[in-house]
Amino acid sequence: MKKTHYLLLIISSFILNSCSVYNFTGTGKIDAKTYQVNFFPNNSDLIEPGIDRTFTLTLQDLIQNQTNLHLVKNGGDLMYEGEITDYRISPMTATADQKAAQNRLKIRVMVRFTNKNKEADDFEKSFEFYYDFPAAQQLTGATKDAAIKEIFERITQDIFNDSLAKW
Structure with missing residues (x-):
C-alpha cells in the first residue's frame, strides 16, 4: 500500500512540474516579467495615416493576451521596437x-x-x-480595415512566435 502512495506522489510531482514548463501558447518558461512595445512609426514611401498606432496596439494586445507579462512604458525585460518600412499596393493578376x-x-x-x-x-x-x-474594389473603408487587420494579425503572431514561442 505504501509503495502505491509513493508511486502516485512521484507521478503527481512529474505532472505538476511539467505543467510549469509549457503552456498552451507555446511560450514555455519566460524569465521576464515585463515587456514594452515602443511606437512603430510608418517610414514607408506611401503613408497611410493611423496604421503606426494600430500596429503598435495590435502587438501590445497580442502579447498581453497570450502571456502573463505586464506591459510597461519603459524599462521592460523584453523590448519591441522598430518601424513600418513598406506599405505598397501593386497589381497581381491581369x-x-x-x-x-x-x-x-x-x-x-x-x-x-x-x-x-x-x-x-x-x-x-x-x-x-x-x-x-479584387481590382474593382478600392482600398478604402471596410476593405482597407479588413486588409490591415488580417496583415497585422499575421505579422504580430509571427513576431510573437520568433520572440517568445520559438516555433
Whole structure:
C-alpha cells in the first residue's frame, strides 16, 4: 500500500512540474516579467495615416493576451521596437485586355527585439504579409480595415512566435 502512495506522489510531482514548463501558447518558461512595445512609426514611401498606432496596439494586445507579462512604458525585460518600412499596393493578376484583375496590399515591419535577461534571444528582423483584393474594389473603408487587420494579425503572431514561442 505504501509503495502505491509513493508511486502516485512521484507521478503527481512529474505532472505538476511539467505543467510549469509549457503552456498552451507555446511560450514555455519566460524569465521576464515585463515587456514594452515602443511606437512603430510608418517610414514607408506611401503613408497611410493611423496604421503606426494600430500596429503598435495590435502587438501590445497580442502579447498581453497570450502571456502573463505586464506591459510597461519603459524599462521592460523584453523590448519591441522598430518601424513600418513598406506599405505598397501593386497589381497581381491581369485580364486579357491588360487590366489588373487583382491587387495586393503588402506591409513590411522591421522589428528589433531585446531580451534583457537572455541576450541570445535578441534579433533584428523584417516581417511582412499581404492581402489580395479584387481590382474593382478600392482600398478604402471596410476593405482597407479588413486588409490591415488580417496583415497585422499575421505579422504580430509571427513576431510573437520568433520572440517568445520559438516555433
